[in-house]
Amino acid sequence: MGMQFTRRNFLQGTAVAVSAIALAGCGNSNDGSGASSDADSGTVSGDTSGDAFKLGGIGPLTGGAAIYGTACKYGAQVAVDELNAAGGAQLELNFQDDEHNPEKSVNAYNTLKDWGMQVLIGTTTTGPCVSVSKEANADNIFEITPSASSTDVIGGQPDTDGNITEQRKGNVFQMCFTDPNQGTASAEYIKDKNLGTKIAVIYNNSDAYSKGIYIKFKAEAAKLGLDIVSETSFTDDSATDFKTQLNDAKDKGADLVFLPIYYQPASLILKQAKDMGYAPKFFGVDGMDGILGLEGFDTSLAEGVMLLTPFVATADDEKTKKFVEEYKKVSGSDENPNQFAADAYDCVCVVKQALENAECTPDMSASDICDKLVAAITAPDFKYSGLTGEDMTWTDSGEVTKTPKGMIIQSGQYQPLD
Amino acid sequence: MAKETTAAAVPTKDRLLKALTGNLGTYLIVVAFFVIIEAMIAGKSITSAFQGQLVPICVYVSAALSLNLVVGVSGELSLGHAGFMSVGAFSGAILSSVLMDAVPDPALRLLLCIITGGIFGAIFGAIVGVPVMRLSGDYLAIVTLAFGEIIKNLLNNLYVGHDAAGLHFSMTDTTSLGMTNGTVVVNGPQGAVGITKISTFVAGTLLVLFTLFVVLNLMKSRSGRAIMAVRDNKIAAEAVGINVTKYRLMAFVVAAALAGMAGALYAMNFSSVVPSRFDYNTSILILVYVVLGGIGSMRGSVIAAAILTVLPETLRFMADYRMLIYAVVLIAVMVLPNIPAVASLMEKVKEAMPWNKRTTAEEGGAQ
Numbered sequence: 001m002g003m004q005f006t007r008r009n010f011l012q013g014t015a016v017a018v019s020a021i022a023l024a025g026c027g028n029s030n031d032g033s034g035a036s037s038d039a040d041s042g043t044v045s046g047d048t049s050g051d052a053f054k055l056g057g058i059g060p061l062t063g064g065a066a067i068y069g070t071a072c073k074y075g076a077q078v079a080v081d082e083l084n085a086a087g088g089a090q091l092e093l094n095f096q097d098d099e100h101n102p103e104k105s106v107n108a109y110n111t112l113k114d115w116g117m118q119v120l121i122g123t124t125t126t127g128p129c130v131s132v133s134k135e136a137n138a139d140n141i142f143e144i145t146p147s148a149s150s151t152d153v154i155g156g157q158p159d160t161d162g163n164i165t166e167q168r169k170g171n172v173f174q175m176c177f178t179d180p181n182q183g184t185a186s187a188e189y190i191k192d193k194n195l196g197t198k199i200a201v202i203y204n205n206s207d208a209y210s211k212g213i214y215i216k217f218k219a220e221a222a223k224l225g226l227d228i229v230s231e232t233s234f235t236d237d238s239a240t241d242f243k244t245q246l247n248d249a250k251d252k253g254a255d256l257v258f259l260p261i262y263y264q265p266a267s268l269i270l271k272q273a274k275d276m277g278y279a280p281k282f283f284g285v286d287g288m289d290g291i292l293g294l295e296g297f298d299t300s301l302a303e304g305v306m307l308l309t310p311f312v313a314t315a316d317d318e319k320t321k322k323f324v325e326e327y328k329k330v331s332g333s334d335e336n337p338n339q340f341a342a343d344a345y346d347c348v349c350v351v352k353q354a355l356e357n358a359e360c361t362p363d364m365s366a367s368d369i370c371d372k373l374v375a376a377i378t379a380p381d382f383k384y385s386g387l388t389g390e391d392m393t394w395t396d397s398g399e400v401t402k403t404p405k406g407m408i409i410q411s412g413q414y415q416p417l418d
Numbered sequence: 419m420a421k422e423t424t425a426a427a428v429p430t431k432d433r434l435l436k437a438l439t440g441n442l443g444t445y446l447i448v449v450a451f452f453v454i455i456e457a458m459i460a461g462k463s464i465t466s467a468f469q470g471q472l473v474p475i476c477v478y479v480s481a482a483l484s485l486n487l488v489v490g491v492s493g494e495l496s497l498g499h500a501g502f503m504s505v506g507a508f509s510g511a512i513l514s515s516v517l518m519d520a521v522p523d524p525a526l527r528l529l530l531c532i533i534t535g536g537i538f539g540a541i542f543g544a545i546v547g548v549p550v551m552r553l554s555g556d557y558l559a560i561v562t563l564a565f566g567e568i569i570k571n572l573l574n575n576l577y578v579g580h581d582a583a584g585l586h587f588s589m590t591d592t593t594s595l596g597m598t599n600g601t602v603v604v605n606g607p608q609g610a611v612g613i614t615k616i617s618t619f620v621a622g623t624l625l626v627l628f629t630l631f632v633v634l635n636l637m638k639s640r641s642g643r644a645i646m647a648v649r650d651n652k653i654a655a656e657a658v659g660i661n662v663t664k665y666r667l668m669a670f671v672v673a674a675a676l677a678g679m680a681g682a683l684y685a686m687n688f689s690s691v692v693p694s695r696f697d698y699n700t701s702i703l704i705l706v707y708v709v710l711g712g713i714g715s716m717r718g719s720v721i722a723a724a725i726l727t728v729l730p731e732t733l734r735f736m737a738d739y740r741m742l743i744y745a746v747v748l749i750a751v752m753v754l755p756n757i758p759a760v761a762s763l764m765e766k767v768k769e770a771m772p773w774n775k776r777t778t779a780e781e782g783g784a785q
Contacts, residue, residue, distance in 0.1 A: 061738075062738075062741055096734070097734075101695075102688060102690065102691075102692070102695065103474060103688070103695070104730075106470055106688065107467060107470055107471060107731050109470075110465075110466040110467040110468075110469070110470035110471075111465075111466075111467040111731070111734060113466045113467075114465045114466050114467050127609075127690075127692055127694075130608075130611060130689065130690040131688045131689050131690050133689075134615070134688075134689030134690070135689075138615075150608065152605075152608060152611045152612075152690065155612075158599075159592060159593070159602075162598050162599040162600075163579055163581075163592060163595070163597060163598065163599065163600045163601065163602050164601060164602065164612075165601070165602040165603075165605050165608075165611045165612050166611050166612040166689075167612065205574060205575070205607065206570075206571070206574045206607050206693075206694060207607055208605075208606070208607045208608035208609075208692070211606060211607055211608075212608070215591060235571060235574065236694065237567065237571075
């Protein structure tokens with residue numbers, strides 16, 4: 001029975017070891033703040049008496065993008081609680097985890113369908129949403145996404161040459177701006193406020209969201225006469241060291257660095273820029289939202305960072321104040337909600353308003369509700385004012401029309417820029 | 419007279435049992451699974467959550483089988499198997515979009531896409547295999563790992579579209595495709611979008627059976643024995659005149675082709691597929707199926723891949739704990755059989771099985 005060290009044993013051993021390491025890695029990748037401890041995914045909440053509308057929600061509650069999914073979950077929860085307390089048609093929310101993976105997202109969608117979902121609030125992230133919206137389109141279930149910003153989500157958006165990637169999915173609507181709109185709006189904002197003369201862009205080449213914004217930003221910047229001096233990229237696999245990109249920006253004298261990326265790599269860029277003594281203005285988009293909630297991040301590094309996002313938790317209007325207070329109660333943490341939470345809140349509210357306008361009842365089939373909701377939300381006199389904008393409207397294209405707001409980080413808080 | 423019949427009947431029965439516990443049994447498991455599921459679909463007693471996972475199950479089973487050909491039969495550690503799947507997925511998606519009007523029949527189009535996926539998988543398998551098959555062990559593992567990452571990054575920069583003038587390729591962006599009023603099929607990091615869903619469970623089952631057929635028959639063939647001889651002792655195999663590189667390459671390319679076919683089936687099951695879906699983690703996931711099912715055991719791969727695909731979804735009711743439970747199950751499967759008490763218990767259970775009982779009894783009688 002003596003152990004022999006054969007080729008085969010060795011291979012088996014290596015394979016087992018590699019698998020074990022990978023599994024351990026999966027466990028550690030859960031870096032969304034507080035996401036693992038208090039996110040009770042898959043729980044049904046709100047009115048469960050049976051005569052309520054069944055709202056399904058999908059988003060990443062675990063994994064690298066968990067911060068967005070949890071925000072949407074709690075944001076939607078706040079809206080459901082508030083609307084149910086106010087009376088009228090009751091709502092029931094079931095939020096499922098998709099790990100930011102299209103395959104899992106479709107699984108989550110099917111699980112919700114088994115539960116009897118009538119309206120879908122989601123999905124939170126773009127990649128999974130493209131797959132899920134196609135399913136929802138085939139089943140004719142009304143879908144409004146808080147934050148999936150790619151044009152492929154809604155479909156039917158030809159580029160400048162008239163080429164299309166995805167046909168319009170008539171039942172899918174967005175609460176957030178599309179990627180091209182974010183890129184265009186950022187360039188306009190920088191030009192209008194005269195924020196920089198020499199601009200550097202660092203974008204994520206392996207991320208659809210980032211590249212989508214970058215392409216439109218570049219096109220609009222050329223139109224407006226903004227001077228882009230440095231364009232550098234990275235990929236998900238090289239998102240740890242940005243010295244090359246920052247040095248390139250510094251050498252070319254950029255005074256504003258545009259970061260159409262998520263907050264995690266952005267936090268490293270801010271740190272490394274400070275270490276090398278480079279202090280330009282940093283301008284981000286909505287993916288930057290959440291940077292202050294990142295665990296172990298020194299918020300003083302983000303001082304002066306500007307971003308374009310439709311929601312400011314520190315705004316002093318009644319609506320926002322009340323939402324922030326309720327959100328903290330529901331999430332059980334002291335952190336301010338980000339714009340994803342506000343978008344999800346608005347999604348639920350707008351669905352409720354449309355359900356009432358269309359005179360839907362909870363005993364109707366998902367498909368009937370969908371037809372009525374599409375007609376209601378695209379009606380010319382339909383307007384919704386919520387946390388992320390006043391007098392929002394939707395057209396057949398699925399895009400939302402609202403005004404973007406600029407924000408700046410000051411003393412560890414997001415503050416309105418104007 | 420009566421005694422003779424029983425004497426003749428027992429070996430037939432034994433032979434049947436032996437066949438059932440062998441390759442035939444593996445085919446039967448797949449067919450039985452298919453029949454049960456189809457019955458459930460017909461009886462409408464299946465949840466949409468489970469129905470939605472049927473094609474992914476078939477994909478992962480096929481991928482695990484093909485990887486087992488490399489890891490188990492050929493004895494090489496490949497960490498880039500998802501790379502071949504993505505080659506198949508994207509070539510299949512492009513062909514499907516191009517043939518949309520020319521081949522209206524979805525089943526035929528799916529077949530063509532899967533075949534194309536297999537061909538491209540084989541081509542890339544050969545491209546990687548020819549230089550790599552000079553390496554072995556750790557070196558091979560590292561090169562295949564790198565290959566998977568290279569493919570992913572290439573696809574992140576690939577733009578493909580088609581219009582009336584034909585296919586257009588670019589490595590910069592969609593505008594440089596130089597086409598108007600066309601359809602963009604592959605859009606860089608956004609992957610292939612706008613895919614029409616044509617994969618079916620029937621097609622998935624057929625692919626699993628085909629993969630099983632290829633792998634099991636290759637193992638039984640002259641070439642398969644040569645491949646295994648190389649695995650067990652390369653020097654001895656070379657000494658008896660076996661072309662080592664040729665047989666290792668054969669296993670590698672066949673596995674790559676089968677993985678490409680699985681990838682094409684996968685792409686045709688979702689409306690979009692992104693390059694980052696086929697990253698290092700997916701390669702490892704398939705390797706986990708192979709290792710947990712038992713390296714070299716095809717039936718083990720089939721069962722492990724099917725169960726481990728369904729498991730995280732069935733654990734959804736456990737909310738946050740489901741990923742933890744999933745990991746615990748994986749570790750338990752790896753560790754438990756190596757604990758002596760559990761091992762002896764399993765041995766007893768095995769002996770208690772009817773087919774094993776008879777053999778031991780007969781052996782006892784013969785002595």
